[in-house]
Amino acid sequence: MSNLYDLIVRGGQVVTPAGTRKADIGVSDGKIAALEAELPGSAGETIDASGLHVFPGCTDGHVHFNDPGRTEWETIRTGSSALAAGGATSFFDMPLNCSPCTLDAGTFRDKLAVARRDSFVDFGFWGGLTPRNLDKLEELAESGVVGFKAFACFSGIDEFERADDYTLLIGMEKLARLGLPLMVHCENAEITQALTERAKAENRTSAREYEATRPPVTETESVAGLLALAEETGCRLIIAHVSTAAAADLVTRARNRGVDAYCETIGHYLIFTEEDVVRLGAAAKCSPPIRGEANRAEMWDRLRNGEIAFVSSDHSPSDPELKKGEFLRAWGGIAACQSTLPALLTHAWHGRQMELSDIAALTARNVSEIFGLVSKGRIAPGFDADLALVDLDRAYTLEPSALFYKHKVSPYLGARFQGVVTRTLLRGQTVFLDGKIIGEPSGRLLKPSK
Ligand SMILES: [Zn+2]
Numbered sequence: 001m002s003n004l005y006d007l008i009v010r011g012g013q014v015v016t017p018a019g020t021r022k023a024d025i026g027v028s029d030g031k032i033a034a035l036e037a038e039l040p041g042s043a044g045e046t047i048d049a050s051g052l053h054v055f056p057g058c059t060d061g062h063v064h065f066n067d068p069g070r071t072e073w074e075t076i077r078t079g080s081s082a083l084a085a086g087g088a089t090s091f092f093d094m095p096l097n098c099s100p101c102t103l104d105a106g107t108f109r110d111k112l113a114v115a116r117r118d119s120f121v122d123f124g125f126w127g128g129l130t131p132r133n134l135d136k137l138e139e140l141a142e143s144g145v146v147g148f149k150a151f152a153c154f155s156g157i158d159e160f161e162r163a164d165d166y167t168l169l170i171g172m173e174k175l176a177r178l179g180l181p182l183m184v185h186c187e188n189a190e191i192t193q194a195l196t197e198r199a200k201a202e203n204r205t206s207a208r209e210y211e212a213t214r215p216p217v218t219e220t221e222s223v224a225g226l227l228a229l230a231e232e233t234g235c236r237l238i239i240a241h242v243s244t245a246a247a248a249d250l251v252t253r254a255r256n257r258g259v260d261a262y263c264e265t266i267g268h269y270l271i272f273t274e275e276d277v278v279r280l281g282a283a284a285k286c287s288p289p290i291r292g293e294a295n296r297a298e299m300w301d302r303l304r305n306g307e308i309a310f311v312s313s314d315h316s317p318s319d320p321e322l323k324k325g326e327f328l329r330a331w332g333g334i335a336a337c338q339s340t341l342p343a344l345l346t347h348a349w350h351g352r353q354m355e356l357s358d359i360a361a362l363t364a365r366n367v368s369e370i371f372g373l374v375s376k377g378r379i380a381p382g383f384d385a386d387l388a389l390v391d392l393d394r395a396y397t398l399e400p401s402a403l404f405y406k407h408k409v410s411p412y413l414g415a416r417f418q419g420v421v422t423r424t425l426l427r428g429q430t431v432f433l434d435g436k437i438i439g440e441p442s443g444r445l446l447k448p449s450k
Contacts, residue, residue: 004041005033007428009387012049015056015356016379017365025054027385030427035381047423049389053356055341056379057089057121057386057424058363061264061371062183062240062312063337065091068114069099074317074335074406077118080443082315082338082404084432087388087421088363089121090376090446091337092146095128096160097316103128103160105139112445119443120431122386124371129171129182130161137174144447146371147181147238152222153189153287156332162189168226172235180448181236181370183264186222186247187214187288196328205328207278211289213328216244219288223247227254230261237261238370241314243269243288245298252307262309262370267343268334269299270311272411282323282330284411286314303362304354310366311344313337320407335405339412345392345419372448385428394420402435 007027014023014035026034026043065079076093083091093111095102102108102125115123127140129150137148150163150171163171168184175182195213199205223239227250230237242248242263251263268286273293277284284290302308316333323330341363348354360378368377375384395418400408424432431438 003044005043007045007047007385008039008043009047009049009054012052012054012389014054014379015360017357017361020053020356025379025385025387027428030385030429032379032381032383032385035379051391052422053390053392054379055087055356055388055390056360056364056377057388057426058087058341059367059373059376060088060091060313060315060337060340061310061367062094062266063091063315064094064097064333065315066097066317067118068110070097073097073319075118076115077441078404078406079315079337080119080121080123080441081437084120084424084426084437085404085421086338087341087390087424088337089386089388089424089426090123091121092124092126095126095149096155096157099159101128101157101160102126103130103133104136105143108140108143108145115443115445118441120437120441121426122443122446124446126183128160129163129167131164131167132161134167134170134174137171137178141178141180144445145180146446146448147183148175149183149185149240151185152226153185153187153192155185165225168229169233172229172233176233176235181238183238183240184226185240186219186226188218188221191218199328205326207281207285207327208274210285210328211274211277211291214287214289216246216291219244219247220250223250227251227259227261230254231259234260239263241266241269241288241312242308243291244295245302248299248302248307263307264310264312265299265303265308266312266314267336267340268411270296270303271343271347276411280411282327283409284334285327285330285332286316286334287332300352303348308362309370311340311362313340317405317407317409320409323409335407335410336412338403338405339398339410339417341388341421342417342419343412345390346417349392350418373446374449376446385425387425388421389423391420391422392418394418396420404437
């Protein structure tokens with residue numbers, strides 16, 4: 001008798017948009033074919049998930065894997081392994097800090113070749129929007145980018161230029177026509193630059209001095225400007241890595257009057273405070289900087305209220321040498337893509353009793369909906385069988401040996417997590433099991449559906 005399914009995942013607590021319930025998941029040809037309390041019939045493979053929770057595989061909407069071109073920092077192979085180990089089954093790679101940056105169809109193709117060869121999970125690419133490539137947006141859209149990324153301030157990479165207001169206006173008009181979103185790193189360029197130069201001149205280089213060079217108003221001022229451009233052009237806008245509740249509130253108010261705008265935030269703004277940054281040093285340096293406890297508490301409120309659409313890692317590693325020396329001059333960027341789901345399970349579910357289905361929305365479903373990935377983001381018939389099996393009762397301390405990053409640097413090292421990803425499946429195939437990557441890279445390009 002032939003098998004009804006290729007795979008049945010039996011007896012797990014399945015996290016769906018409607019809540020969490022015990023169910024069997026039948027998988028055929030990489031897709032979820034059935035979801036029922038008890039599935040009769042046989043399968044080529046059966047996974048016993050009793051005692052475990054089954055989450056939709058996360059989509060990390062914001063990583064910098066630096067491949068091709070800066071592979072001494074990270075690679076798609078190492079980065080995608082780390083994602084699989086953290087329960088993620090797809091990612092969107094930023095147009096920097098790979099080299100060359102993804103600014104036209106040719107550089108898109110170069111990255112695609114690497115990802116097809118090396119990625120253990122599915123992938124989408126962001127295109128860049130800079131003053132230099134306004135005439136390349138159509139060809140990037142044609143190539144299949146999930147959206148475009150721009151910087152309102154210095155990007156940290158000379159060849160990825162800041163988008164001046166004219167570039168943003170013209171670019172957003174074009175993207176509105178192309179039906180693709182723009183994500184913007186919102187910090188005021190002139191103020192951050194002037195405060196940084198002053199701090200350097202006065203030799204004030206500590207973590208606290210760094211935070212003072214990028215005060216909250218530099219974010220809110222920039223967000224307000226971008227929201228005005230989104231309202232004018234009709235372009236879907238995503239504010240990258242929102243670090244303050246005040247910035248999230250600006251987006252909420254704009255959404256309430258009909259502006260097509262969303263907030264992304266990053267795990268580290270929810271988990272750490274500036275006190276932690278002082279303790280952890282440059283491993284916890286990022287921009288916008290991690291802020292104080294009062295703001296962190298308000299960020300949790302915004303997350304709980306649904307004002308923040310999704311949580312990414314902004315995984316942005318570098319050569320460890322660049323993290324040495326004075327804090328102000330160290331490379332800004334946090335390596336974290338293996339820890340987003342474990343951190344949320346620990347701090348949002350165990351720590352704050354948020355619903356598991358809300359955590360699944362923040363890490364998977366909302367990203368799929370905003371970017372038009374019709375086969376990703378939820379455990380339901382017809383969707384890809386991208387699954388993360390999690391033991392919510394098991395706790396562990398994150399050790400360097402558990403990290404798949406090229407460099408074992410992360411502010412989460414030594415952190416205590418509750419909730420272990422035991423197995424990750426990509427389209428029904430196990431890609432991670434009990435601490436090990438399984439099989440060969442089989443990731444595919446994700447394109448937004450129009
Ligand atoms: Zn980033």
